[in-house]
Amino acid sequence: MYLVHVIGTAGSGKTSVVKVFLDWLEDHEMSAVAVNLDPAVEVLPYAPQFDIRDYVNYVSLLEEGLGPNGAFIKSVDLMIRYVDEIKRSIEEAASNYVLIDTPGQLELFAFRRTTYELVKRINELGKSVMLYLIDPSLFVHEDGIDSFSFVSAILLGTSVKIRFKMPVIFAINKVDLLDDSIVETIESWLNDLSTITLSDEVYGPLVRNLVNAIEEAGGLGETIFISALAEIGIDDLYAAIQRILSGGEDYATEEPSARL
Numbered sequence: 001m002y003l004v005h006v007i008g009t010a011g012s013g014k015t016s017v018v019k020v021f022l023d024w025l026e027d028h029e030m031s032a033v034a035v036n037l038d039p040a041v042e043v044l045p046y047a048p049q050f051d052i053r054d055y056v057n058y059v060s061l062l063e064e065g066l067g068p069n070g071a072f073i074k075s076v077d078l079m080i081r082y083v084d085e086i087k088r089s090i091e092e093a094a095s096n097y098v099l100i101d102t103p104g105q106l107e108l109f110a111f112r113r114t115t116y117e118l119v120k121r122i123n124e125l126g127k128s129v130m131l132y133l134i135d136p137s138l139f140v141h142e143d144g145i146d147s148f149s150f151v152s153a154i155l156l157g158t159s160v161k162i163r164f165k166m167p168v169i170f171a172i173n174k175v176d177l178l179d180d181s182i183v184e185t186i187e188s189w190l191n192d193l194s195t196i197t198l199s200d201e202v203y204g205p206l207v208r209n210l211v212n213a214i215e216e217a218g219g220l221g222e223t224i225f226i227s228a229l230a231e232i233g234i235d236d237l238y239a240a241i242q243r244i245l246s247g248g249e250d251y252a253t254e255e256p257s258a259r260l
Contacts, residue, residue, distance in 0.1 A: 001090075001126030002245050003098045005119065007160060008133030010104035013173045016228035017133060018101045019045040024234045025097050032097035035090065037118075039075040040103065048101075050089035055082045072108055080114045083121045090125055098125075110160050119164055127245045130168045131237070132157040137174070140182055147197050150189065151207050158214060169222040169240045176230035183225065190223040 004021075006014045018034050025032035033049035039058040044051075056078045061071035090098055100122070103109045122128075134157065139149035154170065161168040172186060189196045193215045198204040214220065222240040226233035 001098060002096060002241065003100060003123060003126050003128040004241060005100045005102060005128065005130045005164075005166070006133065007102045007106065007110065007130055008173075009106045009135060009138070009156075011137075012104075012133040012135040013228050014104070014133055015041065015044065015101055017131070017171075017173065017226070018099045020228045020231055021234060021237060022046055022099055024231075024238070030097060031095040032099065033090070033093045033095045034099045034101060035086065036101050037079065037086075038101060038103040039079070040072055041101075044101075049093045049095075049098075050086050052079060052082070052086075055079075055085065069105075069108065072103070072105055073112070076103065076109055076112060077114045080118050080121075083118055086118075086122060087125060090122070106156075106160075110163055116164065119166075123166075128166055129241055129244050130160070130164060130166045131171055132160060132168050133171050133173045135174065136172055136178055136182075136186070140178060145182060145185060147189075148200070148203065148207060150186070151196060151198070151211060154214070154220060155210060158220070167221065167244045169224065169237070169244070170220050171223070171233075171237065172225045174227055174229070175225040175232055176227040187225070190220065193219065 006018050008014050015038075022032055022034050034046050035050045036044055036048040037052050039052050039056040041053070056075050058071055058075045061074055062068070064071075066074060109115050134153050138153055139146045157168065157170055170190070175183060178186075193211045196211060198207050198211075200207075222244060224233055224236045224240055226237055
């Protein structure tokens, strides 16, 4: 069983990617299910195998007087109570691929002790990888790319990688909205972090040291460009998962129930 945790900042397209990748896997006759761990999502474009909203009621917490952030924090802290139900539901599906849709509030999910334990317990079911979605609108503007904002985005992803101690695929989502020249620049930076332009005299050296540390530690690892809306790069996503979890790129998985 391969567990793919889809994580990223609010608006990065996590739910859309889960939907498109789920459809892609099923179109290629591979068994796959999705799990929703976002207690605050209102509408899902897919039918989840497990839905945390059946157990944790975010709206009722708001009605109790908690603010949006307080209600969300309490919601994610409550998730750990239902880890056995989550695991049982996943096991009952007996699917090769489990796509786990995580909440939009990255910092409230990724850096809490309860969610770390939740992910750790879920990962007992099989091999796991994290897909970290990067929204290019965070660093691409009308006048070009803000290199410091770009570095901030990959540092946040690296922080999540360190936090969960899992292999991570860095994916620039919404690539269909970017000019070819912008894509080429980002691609060159991802391939060689030392080429990132950091001209600020005050903060440039500090950021350069951080970037160099990542490069010396082996770089970011798997990096891809995708678009859930335009369905671009989904095959690259599959290949990246295969390279990390099974050491190959073909359509065969290690699971005996794969329908090839």
